[in-house]
Amino acid sequence: MCLAVPVQIIEVLPGDEAIAEIAGVKKTISTALIEDVQVGDYVILHVGYALQKIDPEEAQKTIQLFNSQVSA
Amino acid sequence: MCLAVPVQIIEVLPGDEAIAEIAGVKKTISTALIEDVQVGDYVILHVGYALQKIDPEEAQKTIQLFNSQVSA
Amino acid sequence: MQEKKKHYVRPLNIKNGKIEMNYGAGGKASAQLISELFAKYFNNEYLMQGDDGAYLPAAEGHIVMATDSHVVSPIFFSGGDIGSLSVHGTVNDVSVCGAKPLYLSAGFILEEGFPLADLEKIVKSMAEEAKKAGVYIVTGDTKVVEKGKGDGIYINTTGVGVVPKGIHLSGANCKPGDVIAVSGDIGDHGIAIMSQRANLGFETEIQSDSASLNSMTEALVKEIPSLRCMRDPTRGGLGTTLNELATQSKVGMKIEEAKIPVKEQVTAACEFLGLDPLFVANEGKLIAICGPEDAEKMLEIMRANPLGKNAQIIGTCVEDENCFVQMETPFGGTRMVDWLSGEQLPRIC
């Protein structure tokens, strides 16, 4: 039920829709729940709807956090 | 389309229906088109309806006619 | 057939259960259906190997392979069911080629919602008929389709048999002068099925003749040196099967209407329905054709078999470049017996 997946917007369509992609898999999704969608944005996709954008900078911070913990 | 078959009434049912039989094959038929149906009567059955009773005496006459023509 | 971890699984609810989509998904439910139903009844060493195919002893001589899918409606009918029919149908196709049937495969296409209790009855009846005919159901497959994409159950059976050395029957072997026999009353199967179609609403005591003919075919193969071919006149009936053979052998045929055995009830039902018994399906009858020298013996062998008591010689092969089958009527007239055209009633086998 809580299945969701990060996808990239590759085309913005009229009517709050967009084409999203992950690793070559494409799907038309609804962007009615988020604002100001741009091609290139990553969003969390759930039951056909983008729930939220992914913030690339914050993502980077988490990765840095992971790496910072690596023992020398 | 004009397929019809002589059947014998073996049971009279309410609502202008009867069970008819020919050589062990039985079928519920409508007798709405004929009057005064009795068990034992033969009728001409067509698309589920008895079209007419068969008159046993007249039938006998036809058989006699056939036989009368047999050359000695 | 896979066993599954027994203590983890509740047994199938055969009494009230229904087929669900997952029984055909290849996972645990499929494995359970196989082990608690198919393997239980078909039970034989080959099936029990549980591999993707069955590994079977070598067959000496030529082999014969035949297949039929069965879609009969209703699935339970007087004189049989889709299960017994599916065994008879393929056993007979193998047998009429002169082979001893050995192995059957069984492919089920089940419709979502089909009652497990009905499936069990059908599987049981397949197992019984396979046993009677001396064949093993060695491999199988089950698919489930959504409600509305099937009609309860369809069964494909494919059979393999072995032909004794020196025998090679074929529908192409008939020659002018050959004698044509039929093993008994025609039309029983078709009429039995039709009488159970609700929309036709008639009643008869006619039972389907559905049966395995391999004991009769084996005897004929053994005893009749001039045996040309055998065939079971199923869909299309006697009339169509004779036409097939005539065309294949490039001969004509002349048959006598008065010699063709038909039960009075079947004639009567045909009168009702506007059908000709010549084109009504049989599932336990044999047409056999041999040289004129063996005609009497062929008839004797047929009649010695419980399934052939009413066997009759019905005609002969003649020269005819048109390959027409002609029938002498009792009135001295002659008419053609053509292939079945259109369909009589659908889904009779």
Next chain:
Amino acid sequence: MQEKKKHYVRPLNIKNGKIEMNYGAGGKASAQLISELFAKYFNNEYLMQGDDGAYLPAAEGHIVMATDSHVVSPIFFSGGDIGSLSVHGTVNDVSVCGAKPLYLSAGFILEEGFPLADLEKIVKSMAEEAKKAGVYIVTGDTKVVEKGKGDGIYINTTGVGVVPKGIHLSGANCKPGDVIAVSGDIGDHGIAIMSQRANLGFETEIQSDSASLNSMTEALVKEIPSLRCMRDPTRGGLGTTLNELATQSKVGMKIEEAKIPVKEQVTAACEFLGLDPLFVANEGKLIAICGPEDAEKMLEIMRANPLGKNAQIIGTCVEDENCFVQMETPFGGTRMVDWLSGEQLPRIC
């Protein structure tokens, strides 16, 4: 297959025609369908005999028999169609038993209204794949069911093959220590099918891997003395097939997640759909298990075949009275890989 009197019959209207009930009635329309479509494309000496079964040369050694009905939806998909699939599916089941596949039967259940043009495409594709695999389609059957009682077309194929002397593979042969290989990327078929289901509405370039594996299996049978068994992980996927083999051989298995080849697109599609590639169907992949001494050679032979370029050793058999299949994750954790439970998506094969 019967020829009919040619000059009396207009040819089938393959371009615009549709299947009507009489094509399955066993009469003239059936004969015409056979001669103008099936016989035309399947064309081989055995089928052309035109008898109720095919009379086939003797097979030396044991024979293998396998059956599958095919109900895949959609019937045309990226990388194949129900026709090619029906050849591959049964060729592979025969092949993984160590046999050289020789003969196929073909049983069609057609729904009234099915376009003849689609049927021709499917029959053509069966003929091509049979030729590629070196098997003959020797006998067949066609039934027609009313609109609403099927789904366009269902195909049963049953295969017969011959096993070289001295070979007897079985899923029951595995021993602790044996090595498990898979011949390539898993899950392609299932994902290709699902991506073409209208209601899932995603797009990928993934093609079904549907293919005949007999060249690979023949090489393995010939070259790997310690070959225990082979199996094609179709419905239920790799995970279920490994469980089947473990249960059959009464061993456990340990596999490594990191070793299992999966295309990134397949992984991505699985993320979309909430599926595990371990349980997604394949139609052109092989699991092979041999003694540890032949592991490298087995992998070499697989990789030498164009269908096995991404072959991998993925694990080994271990002692385990529960016959569990366990998988080491890249994180050092271990989890069970159980049989497929429920269904992933219906009608994928």
Next chain:
Amino acid sequence: MKYISEYRDSAIAKEITKKIAEEVRPERTYRLMEFCGGHTHVLSRYGLENILPKNVEMIHGPGCPVCVMPIGRIDSAIELAVKHHVILCTYADTMRVPASGGISMMKAKAQGADIRMVYSVSDAYKIAKENPDKEVVFFAIGFETTTPPTAVVLKQAKAENIKNFSVFCNHVLTPAAMKHILNNPNGVKIDGIVGPAHVSTIIGSDPYKELAEKYKKSVVVAGFEPLDMLQAILMLIRQINDGRAEVENEFIRAVKPEGNVKAINLMKEVFDIRDSFEWRGLSSVPYSALKLSEDYAFFDAEKRFDLPYRRVPDNKACECGAILRGEKHPSDCRAFGTVCTPETPIGSCMVSSEGACAAYYTYGRRTKK
């Protein structure tokens, strides 16, 4: 089987045949029209034509309700199923009749139209009751045999106030068609007529008197068994030899002069006579068909679905028209047995088992005189 087996006795058949051979006069021909497709079928089915003397020629009449239905009527029926999405119920015989645009009811059904073959009009009515949310139309065709059953069911539907049932009425009338053929001065020449069996059980033998009296044709009403047929031919030959033009009744066991009065009255109540109706082959024939009467107009599918009749010309290659008028023989048609077969019919006569082309193709190709 009583009333069947006796009339199929081959020994007696041979005797009657002998009598026919004895009594025909070699110097003349006897051109006899069997009006009814049922008789056409019997002739072929039992191979009777080839045991008749050469100079007795049987001419097949228009008495096959499937054969005479024009394309436009079949088109309308299909339109009901395809455009109006009704459940269309029909007697099986019409399913393969070619309609416009290469379609037929069978093909329309294969493409998804809900067209159902029924054994009886009462089955159609049952379907209507079982599917109250669907419109169910019965495609009513036939002569005075199937007409009374249609009337029975319509009466019932009215009494039971069933709203989703209607009838697309194409019932036609036997005597009108007979007279139409005899009225044509350039039409087929015939000496005698074998009168219908089952139609006559309803309408009786009296309606044929006009044929004898006004048109001076010998008429013998005959049953549908082979002995009935042979006996009727013998009786016609005797009439012709005697120069008589009378209505005789061979089928006395089921046909009375006045017919079945109950059924006739029922038909009168439920139907009115149409001013004119198009027949295949006969074009428009005045007063030759029935429509629903005012009282039953509610059940009239033509009104309920606004089905105007559109005339559609027959296939140019097809000689059905001339064959139905008795002017041509199936073997006169170039399409016969080549492009036109029961599998791929061009005209309606190749469809119904009572059609002359179908009977001749199925039973007779090999043995035509």
Next chain:
Amino acid sequence: MKYISEYRDSAIAKEITKKIAEEVRPERTYRLMEFCGGHTHVLSRYGLENILPKNVEMIHGPGCPVCVMPIGRIDSAIELAVKHHVILCTYADTMRVPASGGISMMKAKAQGADIRMVYSVSDAYKIAKENPDKEVVFFAIGFETTTPPTAVVLKQAKAENIKNFSVFCNHVLTPAAMKHILNNPNGVKIDGIVGPAHVSTIIGSDPYKELAEKYKKSVVVAGFEPLDMLQAILMLIRQINDGRAEVENEFIRAVKPEGNVKAINLMKEVFDIRDSFEWRGLSSVPYSALKLSEDYAFFDAEKRFDLPYRRVPDNKACECGAILRGEKHPSDCRAFGTVCTPETPIGSCMVSSEGACAAYYTYGRRTKK
């Protein structure tokens, strides 16, 4: 796969695992509840539980919308399809949940009910538009993840004035359920909470502050990838070791403190909070679920079809309730793995892949600690 692959890196995983092992204090246990079924699934799917130190105990929470739906709600949904003959559209997960009388949606479907699995609520809406003559009901379940999509479609249905579409609303609220568990003085003892990933993308991390402040629980909102999970566990252990009870956010790439304001406003417009709602295991929880607001009452299937809620007790053998409250473990249930399996589930927790019993059965039987 960007934003997936990086969070599945096994080398880093091993490092975080090592850190966890280093930082746990051997003298105490860490009882951590992952609220969300998604986290339960990740733990099992990647075998994470057996790489965690023995004294870190993961407690599975009630965050599986399929698991918490009580039998009475499933019964009502089936009733819609069986009794009211609607096309019932549902997310696939609910199909196998046992309802009353041995039935389930899957079984009802097999028996002919028109129940369709959809990927999205918009698919259900499309079905409604394609079948204007049928009532189409969407069985709406889920936490604040599936709720906004339902709201989007309801808005659209209202704008487009689609009459045959309605929603059987069973959307539930995460914070209410969390608090309910913590409110129970006899309930499970936990030290920290792994906060939901996708729910939090909508509601944000702020709503959990009450858990930290009022209930003194450490909270870390975490993504659904294995590294997210491990990192969150590490962060919780650090909070606990430090004696901190704060809301931290590991899933900063997608969760903002305030959440998705557009989605929240939409939910407010379309839904109202129910006074109380029954959860499986938690019994009636006040203000824990949504119903359609007055403006959308027309689309409310409970009103349209007059569906009163009937409470149905769970199967007596089933421990789902206690498991959903975190008080029991699947292996504490006697039915587990014997009569109750994913093929023949007794309770809902054996159905959903996010249910604790199913996850434990499918991935864990062999490796339970």
